[in-house]
Amino acid sequence: MKKYFNFLIFLFLALLSTRIFSFTLIEKVYFDYVEIIISVILVLVFLFKAKNILRLKWVFPEVKWILITTVFSFLPALLFHDQEISLGLLASRTTYFWLGYYLLKVNNVKLRDLHNVMLVMGFVWSLIMIIQQITYPVIYFNFLNGSEFEINRYEERGNLLRIFIDGSLFGFYFLFFYWGKFIKKLTLRTIFMIVLGLSAVLFTGSRQIIFSIFVVFLFSFFSKIKSITRYNTSFIYVFVNLIFIVITFAGDYLLSLVTLSLDQNVTSDNYIRILEMKFFVFEYWPNFLAVFIGNGWEHALSSYGVEIGNFKYMNGFYRSDIGLLGAFNKFGIVYLLVILSLFYRIIKKGSKLFVPDFIQYFFLLVLLTSISGANYFEIPSCIFILISILYILDKTNEKNSNCNTHI
Numbered sequence: 001m002k003k004y005f006n007f008l009i010f011l012f013l014a015l016l017s018t019r020i021f022s023f024t025l026i027e028k029v030y031f032d033y034v035e036i037i038i039s040v041i042l043v044l045v046f047l048f049k050a051k052n053i054l055r056l057k058w059v060f061p062e063v064k065w066i067l068i069t070t071v072f073s074f075l076p077a078l079l080f081h082d083q084e085i086s087l088g089l090l091a092s093r094t095t096y097f098w099l100g101y102y103l104l105k106v107n108n109v110k111l112r113d114l115h116n117v118m119l120v121m122g123f124v125w126s127l128i129m130i131i132q133q134i135t136y137p138v139i140y141f142n143f144l145n146g147s148e149f150e151i152n153r154y155e156e157r158g159n160l161l162r163i164f165i166d167g168s169l170f171g172f173y174f175l176f177f178y179w180g181k182f183i184k185k186l187t188l189r190t191i192f193m194i195v196l197g198l199s200a201v202l203f204t205g206s207r208q209i210i211f212s213i214f215v216v217f218l219f220s221f222f223s224k225i226k227s228i229t230r231y232n233t234s235f236i237y238v239f240v241n242l243i244f245i246v247i248t249f250a251g252d253y254l255l256s257l258v259t260l261s262l263d264q265n266v267t268s269d270n271y272i273r274i275l276e277m278k279f280f281v282f283e284y285w286p287n288f289l290a291v292f293i294g295n296g297w298e299h300a301l302s303s304y305g306v307e308i309g310n311f312k313y314m315n316g317f318y319r320s321d322i323g324l325l326g327a328f329n330k331f332g333i334v335y336l337l338v339i340l341s342l343f344y345r346i347i348k349k350g351s352k353l354f355v356p357d358f359i360q361y362f363f364l365l366v367l368l369t370s371i372s373g374a375n376y377f378e379i380p381s382c383i384f385i386l387i388s389i390l391y392i393l394d395k396t397n398e399k400n401s402n403c404n405t406h407i
Helices: 002-017 028-048 050-055 062-071 074-081 085-091 093-106 111-135 168-184 188-203 207-223 225-231 233-264 272-283 303-315 319-331 333-348 357-370 380-399
Strands: 155-157 160-162
Touching: 002 028, 002 111, 002 380, 028 050, 028 093, 050 093, 062 093, 062 333, 074 085, 074 303, 085 093, 093 380, 111 168, 111 188, 111 380, 168 188, 168 207, 168 357, 168 380, 188 207, 207 225, 207 357, 272 319, 319 333, 319 357, 333 357, 357 380
Parallel strands: none
Antiparallel strands: 155 160
Protein backbone atom coordinates (compact mmCIF):
# COMPACT_ATOMS: atom_id res chain seq x y z
CA MET A 1 0.00 0.00 0.00
CA LYS A 2 2.87 2.35 0.84
CA LYS A 3 4.19 1.86 -2.69
CA TYR A 4 1.00 3.34 -4.15
CA PHE A 5 0.41 6.04 -1.51
CA ASN A 6 1.78 8.96 -3.56
CA PHE A 7 -0.02 7.73 -6.67
CA LEU A 8 -3.34 7.61 -4.79
CA ILE A 9 -2.80 11.07 -3.28
CA PHE A 10 -2.11 12.61 -6.70
CA LEU A 11 -5.04 10.73 -8.22
CA PHE A 12 -7.29 12.15 -5.50
CA LEU A 13 -6.02 15.69 -6.15
CA ALA A 14 -6.43 15.25 -9.89
CA LEU A 15 -10.04 14.14 -9.37
CA LEU A 16 -10.70 17.17 -7.18
CA SER A 17 -9.17 19.48 -9.78
CA THR A 18 -11.74 18.21 -12.31
CA ARG A 19 -14.49 18.29 -9.69
CA ILE A 20 -14.63 14.51 -10.21
CA PHE A 21 -15.15 15.01 -13.93
CA SER A 22 -17.94 17.54 -13.32
CA PHE A 23 -19.92 15.09 -11.16
CA THR A 24 -23.50 16.37 -11.02
CA LEU A 25 -24.60 14.73 -7.74
CA ILE A 26 -22.33 16.98 -5.66
CA GLU A 27 -23.25 20.67 -5.43
CA LYS A 28 -20.67 22.96 -7.04
CA VAL A 29 -20.42 25.08 -3.90
CA TYR A 30 -18.74 22.18 -2.06
CA PHE A 31 -16.05 22.04 -4.73
CA ASP A 32 -15.62 25.81 -4.32
CA TYR A 33 -14.89 25.25 -0.62
CA VAL A 34 -12.44 22.46 -1.45
CA GLU A 35 -10.59 24.72 -3.91
CA ILE A 36 -10.27 27.43 -1.25
CA ILE A 37 -8.93 24.91 1.29
CA ILE A 38 -6.43 23.48 -1.20
CA SER A 39 -5.27 26.99 -2.16
CA VAL A 40 -4.70 27.95 1.49
CA ILE A 41 -2.79 24.71 2.15
CA LEU A 42 -0.60 25.27 -0.93
CA VAL A 43 0.24 28.82 0.16
CA LEU A 44 1.09 27.73 3.71
CA VAL A 45 3.27 24.81 2.57
CA PHE A 46 4.96 27.05 0.00
CA LEU A 47 5.81 29.62 2.69
CA PHE A 48 7.04 26.88 5.02
CA LYS A 49 9.39 25.51 2.34
CA ALA A 50 10.28 28.87 0.76
CA LYS A 51 13.99 28.67 1.71
CA ASN A 52 14.42 25.28 0.07
CA ILE A 53 12.49 26.40 -2.99
CA LEU A 54 14.67 29.49 -3.47
CA ARG A 55 17.82 27.30 -3.51
CA LEU A 56 16.62 25.18 -6.42
CA LYS A 57 17.21 25.89 -10.10
CA TRP A 58 14.08 26.09 -12.23
CA VAL A 59 13.79 25.22 -15.90
CA PHE A 60 10.57 27.21 -16.29
CA PRO A 61 10.78 30.71 -14.73
CA GLU A 62 7.55 31.44 -16.64
CA VAL A 63 5.61 29.81 -13.79
CA LYS A 64 6.75 32.57 -11.43
CA TRP A 65 5.42 35.23 -13.80
CA ILE A 66 2.15 33.39 -14.32
CA LEU A 67 1.69 33.47 -10.55
CA ILE A 68 2.64 37.13 -10.21
CA THR A 69 0.38 38.37 -13.01
CA THR A 70 -2.63 36.33 -11.86
CA VAL A 71 -2.31 36.54 -8.08
CA PHE A 72 -1.97 40.33 -8.26
CA SER A 73 -4.85 40.63 -10.73
CA PHE A 74 -6.91 41.91 -7.80
CA LEU A 75 -5.06 45.24 -8.19
CA PRO A 76 -6.36 46.24 -11.65
CA ALA A 77 -9.80 44.95 -10.65
CA LEU A 78 -9.61 47.33 -7.67
CA LEU A 79 -8.07 50.28 -9.55
CA PHE A 80 -10.18 50.15 -12.71
CA HIS A 81 -13.42 48.52 -11.54
CA ASP A 82 -13.64 49.21 -7.77
CA GLN A 83 -13.80 45.51 -6.96
CA GLU A 84 -12.94 44.72 -3.33
CA ILE A 85 -9.57 43.08 -2.74
CA SER A 86 -11.17 40.17 -0.88
CA LEU A 87 -13.41 39.38 -3.86
CA GLY A 88 -10.45 39.64 -6.22
CA LEU A 89 -8.44 37.18 -4.15
CA LEU A 90 -11.41 34.84 -3.92
CA ALA A 91 -11.99 34.96 -7.68
CA SER A 92 -8.36 34.06 -8.37
CA ARG A 93 -8.16 31.29 -5.75
CA THR A 94 -7.35 28.51 -8.21
CA THR A 95 -4.29 30.32 -9.59
CA TYR A 96 -2.51 29.27 -6.37
CA PHE A 97 -2.57 25.75 -7.80
CA TRP A 98 0.50 26.85 -9.77
CA LEU A 99 2.44 26.72 -6.49
CA GLY A 100 2.21 22.96 -6.90
CA TYR A 101 4.98 23.16 -9.52
CA TYR A 102 7.45 24.25 -6.85
CA LEU A 103 6.18 21.82 -4.23
CA LEU A 104 6.48 18.87 -6.61
CA LYS A 105 10.15 19.60 -7.17
CA VAL A 106 11.11 20.48 -3.62
CA ASN A 107 9.60 17.15 -2.53
CA ASN A 108 11.28 15.29 -5.40
CA VAL A 109 8.07 13.54 -6.45
CA LYS A 110 8.48 10.44 -8.64
CA LEU A 111 7.80 11.23 -12.27
CA ARG A 112 6.17 7.89 -12.96
CA ASP A 113 3.53 8.48 -10.28
CA LEU A 114 2.43 11.73 -11.94
CA HIS A 115 2.60 10.25 -15.42
CA ASN A 116 0.48 7.25 -14.44
CA VAL A 117 -2.09 9.48 -12.73
CA MET A 118 -2.48 11.52 -15.92
CA LEU A 119 -2.87 8.37 -18.02
CA VAL A 120 -5.50 6.94 -15.65
CA MET A 121 -7.37 10.25 -15.63
CA GLY A 122 -7.23 10.43 -19.42
CA PHE A 123 -8.48 6.85 -19.73
CA VAL A 124 -11.40 7.48 -17.35
CA TRP A 125 -12.30 10.78 -19.05
CA SER A 126 -12.38 9.02 -22.41
CA LEU A 127 -14.61 6.24 -21.06
CA ILE A 128 -17.06 8.72 -19.51
CA MET A 129 -17.27 10.71 -22.75
CA ILE A 130 -18.15 7.54 -24.68
CA ILE A 131 -20.41 5.83 -22.13
CA GLN A 132 -22.63 8.88 -21.59
CA GLN A 133 -23.51 8.83 -25.27
CA ILE A 134 -25.13 5.47 -24.51
CA THR A 135 -26.64 6.19 -21.08
CA TYR A 136 -28.35 9.46 -22.09
CA PRO A 137 -30.71 10.82 -20.75
CA VAL A 138 -29.09 9.48 -17.57
CA ILE A 139 -26.14 11.86 -17.16
CA TYR A 140 -23.97 12.05 -14.03
CA PHE A 141 -21.03 14.05 -15.41
CA ASN A 142 -21.71 17.46 -16.95
CA PHE A 143 -19.87 20.76 -16.51
CA LEU A 144 -22.93 22.88 -17.33
CA ASN A 145 -25.19 21.18 -14.80
CA GLY A 146 -26.46 23.73 -12.28
CA SER A 147 -25.06 26.69 -14.24
CA GLU A 148 -26.84 29.54 -15.97
CA PHE A 149 -26.63 27.43 -19.15
CA GLU A 150 -28.42 24.43 -17.63
CA ILE A 151 -31.44 24.85 -19.87
CA ASN A 152 -29.12 24.26 -22.87
CA ARG A 153 -26.70 21.89 -21.19
CA TYR A 154 -27.11 19.22 -23.88
CA GLU A 155 -26.46 20.02 -27.51
CA GLU A 156 -26.68 17.81 -30.56
CA ARG A 157 -24.07 18.05 -33.29
CA GLY A 158 -24.14 15.63 -36.17
CA ASN A 159 -26.60 13.31 -34.38
CA LEU A 160 -24.24 13.02 -31.41
CA LEU A 161 -24.80 14.43 -27.94
CA ARG A 162 -22.37 17.16 -26.89
CA ILE A 163 -21.72 17.04 -23.15
CA PHE A 164 -19.10 19.21 -21.45
CA ILE A 165 -16.90 17.47 -18.87
CA ASP A 166 -13.88 18.84 -17.02
CA GLY A 167 -10.60 17.02 -17.58
CA SER A 168 -10.19 17.21 -21.35
CA LEU A 169 -6.44 17.89 -21.10
CA PHE A 170 -6.00 14.53 -19.39
CA GLY A 171 -7.70 12.99 -22.42
CA PHE A 172 -5.35 14.84 -24.78
CA TYR A 173 -2.30 13.72 -22.77
CA PHE A 174 -3.57 10.13 -22.87
CA LEU A 175 -4.19 10.28 -26.63
CA PHE A 176 -0.83 11.82 -27.57
CA PHE A 177 1.16 9.52 -25.28
CA TYR A 178 -0.20 6.50 -27.10
CA TRP A 179 0.06 8.27 -30.44
CA GLY A 180 3.79 8.73 -29.76
CA LYS A 181 4.09 5.01 -28.98
CA PHE A 182 2.03 4.23 -32.08
CA ILE A 183 4.54 6.04 -34.30
CA LYS A 184 7.46 4.11 -32.82
CA LYS A 185 5.93 0.63 -32.51
CA LEU A 186 2.58 -0.87 -33.44
CA THR A 187 0.74 -2.95 -30.86
CA LEU A 188 -2.93 -3.87 -30.46
CA ARG A 189 -2.96 -2.17 -27.04
CA THR A 190 -1.67 1.09 -28.53
CA ILE A 191 -4.20 1.01 -31.38
CA PHE A 192 -7.04 0.33 -28.91
CA MET A 193 -5.99 3.26 -26.69
CA ILE A 194 -5.80 5.62 -29.68
CA VAL A 195 -9.25 4.57 -30.90
CA LEU A 196 -10.61 5.09 -27.37
CA GLY A 197 -9.02 8.53 -26.98
CA LEU A 198 -9.91 9.67 -30.48
CA SER A 199 -13.53 8.57 -30.06
CA ALA A 200 -13.78 10.62 -26.87
CA VAL A 201 -12.35 13.66 -28.66
CA LEU A 202 -14.92 13.30 -31.45
CA PHE A 203 -17.68 13.21 -28.83
CA THR A 204 -16.60 16.62 -27.50
CA GLY A 205 -18.27 18.08 -30.58
CA SER A 206 -15.67 20.86 -30.60
CA ARG A 207 -14.74 21.71 -34.17
CA GLN A 208 -11.63 23.52 -33.01
CA ILE A 209 -10.36 20.59 -30.94
CA ILE A 210 -11.23 17.90 -33.49
CA PHE A 211 -9.62 19.60 -36.48
CA SER A 212 -6.62 20.72 -34.39
CA ILE A 213 -6.07 17.09 -33.35
CA PHE A 214 -5.85 16.05 -36.98
CA VAL A 215 -3.49 18.96 -37.72
CA VAL A 216 -1.18 17.75 -34.93
CA PHE A 217 -1.41 14.16 -36.21
CA LEU A 218 -0.32 15.32 -39.66
CA PHE A 219 2.46 17.45 -38.15
CA SER A 220 3.76 14.45 -36.18
CA PHE A 221 3.55 12.21 -39.25
CA PHE A 222 5.52 14.51 -41.55
CA SER A 223 8.03 15.56 -38.88
CA LYS A 224 8.87 11.88 -38.27
CA ILE A 225 8.47 10.62 -41.83
CA LYS A 226 12.15 9.64 -42.22
CA SER A 227 12.31 7.55 -39.05
CA ILE A 228 8.87 6.07 -39.77
CA THR A 229 9.80 4.87 -43.26
CA ARG A 230 13.10 3.49 -41.97
CA TYR A 231 12.06 1.74 -38.75
CA ASN A 232 8.29 1.37 -38.80
CA THR A 233 7.11 0.81 -42.37
CA SER A 234 3.86 -0.83 -41.26
CA PHE A 235 2.86 2.44 -39.56
CA ILE A 236 1.96 4.08 -42.88
CA TYR A 237 -0.32 1.17 -43.78
CA VAL A 238 -2.09 1.31 -40.41
CA PHE A 239 -2.21 5.12 -40.45
CA VAL A 240 -3.92 5.18 -43.85
CA ASN A 241 -6.36 2.50 -42.72
CA LEU A 242 -7.08 4.46 -39.53
CA ILE A 243 -7.96 7.52 -41.62
CA PHE A 244 -10.21 5.34 -43.78
CA ILE A 245 -11.98 3.96 -40.69
CA VAL A 246 -12.52 7.46 -39.26
CA ILE A 247 -13.95 8.68 -42.57
CA THR A 248 -16.19 5.60 -42.83
CA PHE A 249 -17.66 5.79 -39.33
CA ALA A 250 -17.38 9.50 -38.58
CA GLY A 251 -17.38 11.05 -42.05
CA ASP A 252 -20.97 12.28 -41.86
CA TYR A 253 -20.32 13.68 -38.39
CA LEU A 254 -17.18 15.54 -39.49
CA LEU A 255 -18.99 16.82 -42.58
CA SER A 256 -21.80 18.14 -40.37
CA LEU A 257 -19.23 20.11 -38.34
CA VAL A 258 -17.82 21.63 -41.52
CA THR A 259 -21.34 22.47 -42.71
CA LEU A 260 -22.11 24.07 -39.34
CA SER A 261 -19.03 26.27 -39.68
CA LEU A 262 -20.10 27.31 -43.17
CA ASP A 263 -23.64 28.02 -41.99
CA GLN A 264 -22.29 30.18 -39.17
CA ASN A 265 -19.95 31.90 -41.64
CA VAL A 266 -17.00 31.74 -39.24
CA THR A 267 -14.89 34.05 -41.40
CA SER A 268 -17.53 36.77 -41.46
CA ASP A 269 -17.03 40.02 -39.58
CA ASN A 270 -20.38 39.30 -37.91
CA TYR A 271 -19.30 35.92 -36.49
CA ILE A 272 -19.66 36.13 -32.70
CA ARG A 273 -16.03 35.10 -31.99
CA ILE A 274 -14.79 37.88 -34.26
CA LEU A 275 -17.03 40.38 -32.48
CA GLU A 276 -15.82 39.13 -29.08
CA MET A 277 -12.20 39.51 -30.14
CA LYS A 278 -12.75 43.03 -31.45
CA PHE A 279 -14.46 44.08 -28.23
CA PHE A 280 -12.07 42.60 -25.66
CA VAL A 281 -8.85 43.24 -27.60
CA PHE A 282 -9.54 46.75 -28.90
CA GLU A 283 -12.36 48.31 -26.86
CA TYR A 284 -12.65 47.09 -23.28
CA TRP A 285 -9.77 49.04 -21.73
CA PRO A 286 -10.79 51.49 -18.96
CA ASN A 287 -7.21 52.74 -18.68
CA PHE A 288 -4.08 52.51 -20.86
CA LEU A 289 -2.25 50.85 -17.97
CA ALA A 290 -4.75 47.98 -18.19
CA VAL A 291 -3.10 46.89 -21.45
CA PHE A 292 -0.03 45.92 -19.41
CA ILE A 293 -1.61 44.56 -16.20
CA GLY A 294 -5.07 43.63 -17.46
CA ASN A 295 -8.54 44.37 -16.14
CA GLY A 296 -8.22 41.79 -13.38
CA TRP A 297 -10.15 38.70 -12.36
CA GLU A 298 -13.84 39.45 -11.87
CA HIS A 299 -16.05 38.09 -9.09
CA ALA A 300 -19.77 37.59 -9.71
CA LEU A 301 -20.71 39.52 -6.53
CA SER A 302 -18.94 42.73 -7.59
CA SER A 303 -20.15 45.41 -10.00
CA TYR A 304 -17.25 44.38 -12.24
CA GLY A 305 -18.53 40.81 -12.27
CA VAL A 306 -22.04 42.03 -13.05
CA GLU A 307 -20.66 44.08 -15.95
CA ILE A 308 -18.85 41.05 -17.40
CA GLY A 309 -22.07 39.07 -16.92
CA ASN A 310 -24.04 41.68 -18.84
CA PHE A 311 -21.63 41.39 -21.75
CA LYS A 312 -22.51 37.68 -21.84
CA TYR A 313 -26.27 37.87 -21.53
CA MET A 314 -26.96 41.09 -23.43
CA ASN A 315 -24.28 41.00 -26.16
CA GLY A 316 -23.27 37.34 -26.24
CA PHE A 317 -19.64 38.33 -25.52
CA TYR A 318 -17.80 35.73 -23.44
CA ARG A 319 -14.24 36.65 -22.52
CA SER A 320 -13.58 33.01 -21.68
CA ASP A 321 -14.49 31.99 -25.26
CA ILE A 322 -11.52 33.70 -26.90
CA GLY A 323 -8.72 31.94 -25.08
CA LEU A 324 -5.44 33.78 -24.82
CA LEU A 325 -6.96 36.95 -26.25
CA GLY A 326 -9.47 36.94 -23.41
CA ALA A 327 -6.62 36.25 -20.99
CA PHE A 328 -4.78 39.26 -22.44
CA ASN A 329 -7.77 41.44 -21.55
CA LYS A 330 -7.97 39.94 -18.07
CA PHE A 331 -4.28 39.75 -17.10
CA GLY A 332 -2.45 42.04 -19.52
CA ILE A 333 0.22 41.77 -22.18
CA VAL A 334 2.95 40.65 -19.74
CA TYR A 335 0.91 37.54 -18.94
CA LEU A 336 0.29 36.87 -22.64
CA LEU A 337 4.00 37.14 -23.50
CA VAL A 338 4.90 34.76 -20.66
CA ILE A 339 2.45 32.13 -21.94
CA LEU A 340 3.67 32.52 -25.52
CA SER A 341 7.27 32.16 -24.30
CA LEU A 342 6.33 28.87 -22.64
CA PHE A 343 4.70 27.58 -25.83
CA TYR A 344 7.68 28.65 -27.94
CA ARG A 345 10.28 26.92 -25.77
CA ILE A 346 8.38 23.63 -25.54
CA ILE A 347 7.10 23.36 -29.11
CA LYS A 348 10.36 24.53 -30.72
CA LYS A 349 12.39 22.18 -28.50
CA GLY A 350 16.11 22.39 -29.32
CA SER A 351 19.42 21.57 -27.66
CA LYS A 352 18.76 23.56 -24.48
CA LEU A 353 15.47 21.88 -23.64
CA PHE A 354 14.68 18.23 -24.26
CA VAL A 355 10.97 17.60 -24.78
CA PRO A 356 9.48 14.15 -25.52
CA ASP A 357 7.63 14.14 -28.83
CA PHE A 358 4.22 13.41 -27.33
CA ILE A 359 4.51 16.40 -24.97
CA GLN A 360 5.42 18.60 -27.93
CA TYR A 361 2.26 17.37 -29.71
CA PHE A 362 0.25 18.00 -26.55
CA PHE A 363 1.39 21.62 -26.26
CA LEU A 364 0.91 22.22 -29.97
CA LEU A 365 -2.74 21.19 -29.57
CA VAL A 366 -3.10 23.38 -26.48
CA LEU A 367 -1.70 26.33 -28.44
CA LEU A 368 -3.99 25.76 -31.43
CA THR A 369 -7.06 25.56 -29.21
CA SER A 370 -6.00 28.44 -26.95
CA ILE A 371 -6.02 31.07 -29.67
CA SER A 372 -9.80 31.38 -29.77
CA GLY A 373 -10.92 28.67 -27.37
CA ALA A 374 -10.09 28.29 -23.69
CA ASN A 375 -7.24 29.72 -21.64
CA TYR A 376 -6.16 26.44 -20.08
CA PHE A 377 -3.68 28.22 -17.81
CA GLU A 378 -6.43 29.47 -15.48
CA ILE A 379 -8.63 26.34 -15.36
CA PRO A 380 -8.06 24.20 -12.20
CA SER A 381 -8.14 20.78 -13.91
CA CYS A 382 -5.76 22.08 -16.58
CA ILE A 383 -3.37 23.68 -14.10
CA PHE A 384 -2.88 20.30 -12.39
CA ILE A 385 -1.77 18.60 -15.59
CA LEU A 386 0.26 21.59 -16.80
CA ILE A 387 2.34 21.82 -13.61
CA SER A 388 2.79 18.04 -13.70
CA ILE A 389 4.12 18.13 -17.27
CA LEU A 390 6.38 21.11 -16.55
CA TYR A 391 7.74 19.30 -13.50
CA ILE A 392 8.39 16.19 -15.60
CA LEU A 393 10.27 18.29 -18.16
CA ASP A 394 12.11 20.11 -15.38
CA LYS A 395 13.37 16.91 -13.76
CA THR A 396 14.09 15.25 -17.10
CA ASN A 397 16.31 18.12 -18.23
CA GLU A 398 17.93 18.44 -14.82
CA LYS A 399 18.87 14.79 -14.37
CA ASN A 400 19.31 13.31 -17.79
CA SER A 401 21.59 14.64 -20.47
CA ASN A 402 20.99 11.49 -22.51
CA CYS A 403 17.41 12.52 -23.22
CA ASN A 404 15.59 9.72 -21.42
CA THR A 405 12.14 10.79 -20.31
CA HIS A 406 11.99 8.76 -17.07
CA ILE A 407 8.39 7.87 -17.95
